Amino acid sequence: MEVRKPYDIDSLTDVALRVFAERGYDGATMDDVARAAGITKAGIYHHVTGKEALLARGLDRALAALQAILAEPAANRGRAAERVRFIVRRVAETACSLLPELTVLFRVKATSPATESAVERRRAFDRAVARLIAEGQADGELSTAIEPGLATRLIFGTSNSIVEWYRPGGALKPAQLAAAIEALLFEGLGPAKS
Amino acid sequence: MEVRKPYDIDSLTDVALRVFAERGYDGATMDDVARAAGITKAGIYHHVTGKEALLARGLDRALAALQAILAEPAANRGRAAERVRFIVRRVAETACSLLPELTVLFRVKATSPATESAVERRRAFDRAVARLIAEGQADGELSTAIEPGLATRLIFGTSNSIVEWYRPGGALKPAQLAAAIEALLFEGLGPAKS
Structure with a gap:
């Protein structure tokens, strides 16, 4: 008989987030989570009040990770252009390392107090x-061709999209992917337009 | 009493795609589609065999639009770098004009013959x-910093992400958005790295 460490709320959240990332939060049921965890639904409800509580914990992890990036020294020291580059790189790395959490965050819609709060925290990150x-741009170190709000949306559009295809443990390492994203978004793929 | 033109398969597909884009294909039910259309489920099944058939029609529209871009003269004449820029611009414009169709395509998973075929057609587009x-890159007109397959993923990550937030009819016109995406991806946001 297999002996497994009993689930706690954190390890159940791990399982639930993988299920939500795979099937979509709306499409996933607590039966799916129970099946993925290999325990009964009652076993899950022993730890957590329901699907929304698991989602809220996952969103909290994702947002705490993003907010931690803004608190890192390199995001707070030096020229704004270099700080933006650092943040873009770290968001990409974080998307690789917290893949299910960020997948769920990037897709979440504000349909309840918990998800509204998550969407608002994510918007605050984007505004920063x-x-x-x-x-x-004011320093003359970033192109003024794109309005800052739109640039932010597009930048995170690029890095957020990696959750759709990135598979941890493959040949492409998080730091390489982050460097490629930085190169594409800041240097661009092409020479100056003719 | 409101008089509405009777639904046909195309107008029902319009409704279904908006529902799928809004709720996610897995989360959406034929009841949702019937409610959005304001007709009975039986009325829908008069036109179509089921949810998957509506999805297949939507995916076909999206893929036909992408393939049409590759067939346009500007995608087939001139320097490769300019052809890539043209395609990126047109994909962004198409994402704006066929928003529900492209939303559904960008999220689809290969779980059935119809969706497998759609994913394969989309991959063929990416390979082109x-x-x-x-x-x-071989011409020396595009940066070699990023491997072509990864560059393609990231480029379409950027333009595909607009389906998550773009709202037609707003201040930001499709051509403006497409130009911003082209500027970001080919010129980059920043000056050369220090």
Whole structure:
């Protein structure tokens, strides 16, 4: 008989987030989570009040990780342009390392108090980056061709999209992927337009 | 009493795609589609065999639009780098104009013959673009910093992500958004790295 460490709320959240990322939160049921965990639904409800509580914990992890990036020294020291680059790189790395959490965050819709709060925290993160881009533009170190809010949306569109295809443990390492994203978004793929 | 033109398969597909884009295909039910259309489920089944058939029609529309871009003269004449730029611009414009169709395509998973075929057609589109990027790199007109397959994924990650937030009819016009995406991906946001 297999002996497995009993689930706690954190390890159940791990399982639930993988299920939500795979099937979509709306499409996933607590039966799916129970099946993936290999325990009964009653076993899950022993730890957590329901699907929404598991989602809320996952969103909290994702948002705490993003907010931690903004608190890192390199996001707070030096020229705005370099700080933006650092943040973009770290968001990409975080998307690789917290893949199910970020997948769920990037897809979440504000349909309840918990998800509204998550969407608002994510918007606050985006606004902080948009302010830094505006500062880099004012410094003359970032292109003014794109309005800061739109640039922020597109930048995170690029890095967020990796959750759709990135598979941890493959040949492409998180740091390589982050460097490629930084190169594409800041240097661009092409020479100056003719 | 409101008089509405009777539904046909195309107008029902319009309704179904908006529902799928809004709720996710897995989360959406034929009851949701019937409610959005304001007719009975029986009324829908008069036109179509089921949810998967509506999805297949939507995926066909999206893929036909993408393939039509590759068939346009500007995608087939001139330098590879300029052809890639044209395709990126047109994909962004198409994402704006066929928003529900592209939303559904970008999220679809290969779980049935129809969705497997759609995913394969989308991959063929990506491969065609990756070949053009490789050609532009060989010409010395596109940066070699990023491998063509990864560049393709990231480029379409950026343009595909607009389906998550773009709202037609707003201040930001499709051509403006497409130009911003082209500027970001080909010129980059920042000056050369220090």
